[in-house]
Amino acid sequence: MTAALRFDGVAFSYGGAPVLQDVSFALESGERVALLGRNGAGKSTLTRLVTALRHPDAGAVWVGDWDTRGRRPEELARRVGSVFQHADQQLFARTVREDVAFGPRALGLGVQECARRTATALEALELASVADEHPYDLPPPFRKLAALAGALALEPAVLVLDEPTSGLDRALQARVARALAMRAAAGVTLLVVTHDLGFAAETLDRALVLDAGRLACDEPLAGLLASPVRLAPLGLAPPPLVELSLALDLPGTPVRAAAVAVALAVRCRGE
Amino acid sequence: MARLSLDGVSYWYPAMERPALSDVTLTVAPGEVVALVGSVGAGGSTLLLVVAGLAPRVVGGRLTGDVKRDTEVAIVLPTPWTQVSGMAFTVWDEVAFGPANLGWPRERIAAAVDRSLARLDIAALAPRDPATLSGGELQRAILAGALAMEPRLLLLDEPTAELDPAGARACWRLVRALAREDGTSVVVATSDLDAVPELADRVVWMDRGRLRRAGSPAEVLADEALWREGPGGPAVARAWRAAGCPESGSVPLTVADAVGRLR
Numbered sequence: 058m059t060a061a062l063r064f065d066g067v068a069f070s071y072g073g074a075p076v077l078q079d080v081s082f083a084l085e086s087g088e089r090v091a092l093l094g095r096n097g098a099g100k101s102t103l104t105r106l107v108t109a110l111r112h113p114d115a116g117a118v119w120v121g122d123w124d125t126r127g128r129r130p131e132e133l134a135r136r137v138g139s140v141f142q143h144a145d146q147q148l149f150a151r152t153v154r155e156d157v158a159f160g161p162r163a164l165g166l167g168v169q170e171c172a173r174r175t176a177t178a179l180e181a182l183e184l185a186s187v188a189d190e191h192p193y194d195l196p197p198p199f200r201k202l203a204a205l206a207g208a209l210a211l212e213p214a215v216l217v218l219d220e221p222t223s224g225l226d227r228a229l230q231a232r233v234a235r236a237l238a239m240r241a242a243a244g245v246t247l248l249v250v251t252h253d254l255g256f257a258a259e260t261l262d263r264a265l266v267l268d269a270g271r272l273a274c275d276e277p278l279a280g281l282l283a284s285p286v287r288l289a290p291l292g293l294a295p296p297p298l299v300e301l302s303l304a305l306d307l308p309g310t311p312v313r314a315a316a317v318a319v320a321l322a323v324r325c326r327g328e
Numbered sequence: 329m330a331r332l333s334l335d336g337v338s339y340w341y342p343a344m345e346r347p348a349l350s351d352v353t354l355t356v357a358p359g360e361v362v363a364l365v366g367s368v369g370a371g372g373s374t375l376l377l378v379v380a381g382l383a384p385r386v387v388g389g390r391l392t393g394d395v396k397r398d399t400e401v402a403i404v405l406p407t408p409w410t411q412v413s414g415m416a417f418t419v420w421d422e423v424a425f426g427p428a429n430l431g432w433p434r435e436r437i438a439a440a441v442d443r444s445l446a447r448l449d450i451a452a453l454a455p456r457d458p459a460t461l462s463g464g465e466l467q468r469a470i471l472a473g474a475l476a477m478e479p480r481l482l483l484l485d486e487p488t489a490e491l492d493p494a495g496a497r498a499c500w501r502l503v504r505a506l507a508r509e510d511g512t513s514v515v516v517a518t519s520d521l522d523a524v525p526e527l528a529d530r531v532v533w534m535d536r537g538r539l540r541r542a543g544s545p546a547e548v549l550a551d552e553a554l555w556r557e558g559p560g561g562p563a564v565a566r567a568w569r570a571a572g573c574p575e576s577g578s579v580p581l582t583v584a585d586a587v588g589r590l591r
Binding site: 071073094095096097101142143196197198199220223224225226227228229252254255288289292293294296297298300301304305314315317318319321322324325 | 366367368369406407409460461462463464465467468486489490491492493494495496497519521522559560562563564566567568570571572573574582583586587590
């Protein structure tokens with residue numbers, strides 16, 4: 058079976074020092090993957106290669122059975138939906154609804170299909186009530202959700218999101234988490250750059266960690282988060298609940314809030 | 329004498345009927361760290377713009393009430409890329425931009441810049457072109473630029489949004505050190521509620537433009553109303569309460585506190 062996204066010995070530089078070196082991995086349909094690493098490790102650059110905003114100097118990037126080489130970003134948009142790091146700046150239409158509809162329209166879909174996808178995406182992020190507002194009349198976090206809705210409306214096979222929760226409060230983070238979980242359950246592959254390891258622990262399963270442009274880890278996220286000794290040299294640290302889980306030596310080292318609470322309840326009852 | 333005092337401050341963005349801030353009264357003492365927490369749109373960022381003097385002077389709009397500061401301020405916006413001077417070809421010169429504009433002698437500027445870069449652990453970035461930095465590297469550089477001006481009142485809006493987890497922890501340690509060692513007053517808007525208990529002397533919950541509650545981290549962060557109607561609560565406190573563990577007067581806010589109670 059063809060992987061949803063595959064990097065095959067990818068190297069890239071902006072002209073100076075190498076930013077990515079010999080990066081190889083394959084993601085299957087429906088996988089929920091965190092792309093982690095310290096500032097400057099190459100995470101955002103990697104996402105630009107997936108969306109064909111940049112092309113590898115060596116190796117190849119495959120989205121399904123497409124080699125991104127020679128393809129333009131607008132072609133890739135049929136398969137990859139993306140939200141940039143500063144997503145509040147990627148909006149340009151007069152209303153949130155028009156902005157979200159831009160993608161499906163650009164794919165050449167019919168009026169009804171565009172309307173359906175737009176409505177579904179707005180609903181997934183609970184944006185219906187602000188759909189007719191001007192994006193720049195909304196606080197930046199809502200613009201970020203609008204940009205994410207635009208990516209969802211493409212109904213892509215792969216979603217590549219750069220820091221989708223930064224600046225969001227917990228209620229808005231929960232909206233993003235729910236929307237992403239639904240898409241993943243429907244077979245969409247998630248590749249999420251995030252520094253919020255608590256959010257990652259709740260929402261994602263597999264970790265890719267970049268360190269100075271090289272892939273340092275590719276493994277289940279829960280196990281990695283429970284290993285402070287391995288996280289520290291990568292610029293990472295366990296989120297508070299994992300720290301608690303480790304400090305109390307909770308059985309199985311749970312990393313998600315619900316599981317931590319269950320284990321904690323047992324501990325508090327003194328069982 | 330308070331380093332900052334706001335008395336009955338209301339503020340309207342241009343052409344907005346509803347005020348973004350309503351009747352906010354708040355004082356900040358020397359060396360105090362005040363954390364502003366709130367849901368999106370609650371007014372924390374606006375409050376920082378008002379204190380910095382950017383609203384209404386630069387942003388426009390209308391202000392009523394009294395804002396008194398006994399000192400100059402430095403502000404770090406949540407959008408570091410909008411704070412780059414555009415006049416510097418190296419990170420070193422970018423960080424020197426603020427102090428140079430204060431008219432300091434060359435030696436003092438150099439010493440302040442080097443110290444700032446070291447405090448943010450970005451001395452290695454000094455020769456880089458700011459345009460080539462990653463998001464987190466740039467956020468550190470902008471923060472270094474603010475510190476280089478040696479402000480006695482530092483305003484930070486989501487300063488760790490772009491930082492990796494180790495960098496975020498280092499940033500919060502630095503804020504504590506600035507307050508304790510240099511006596512810098514810090515007002516910081518943050519959604520990192522897990523960091524607030526160890527960061528802040530006082531927590532201010534902003535809700536729809538109003539100051540809804542102010543108090544110690546223990547008072548404000550353990551309030552379930554904050555969890556339900558506000559920005560949430562620290563993960564450890566929520567897990568503790570969800571587990572139905574005994575609270576004996578208060579819910580633990582940090583890992584260390586929770587571990588201590590089970591000993």
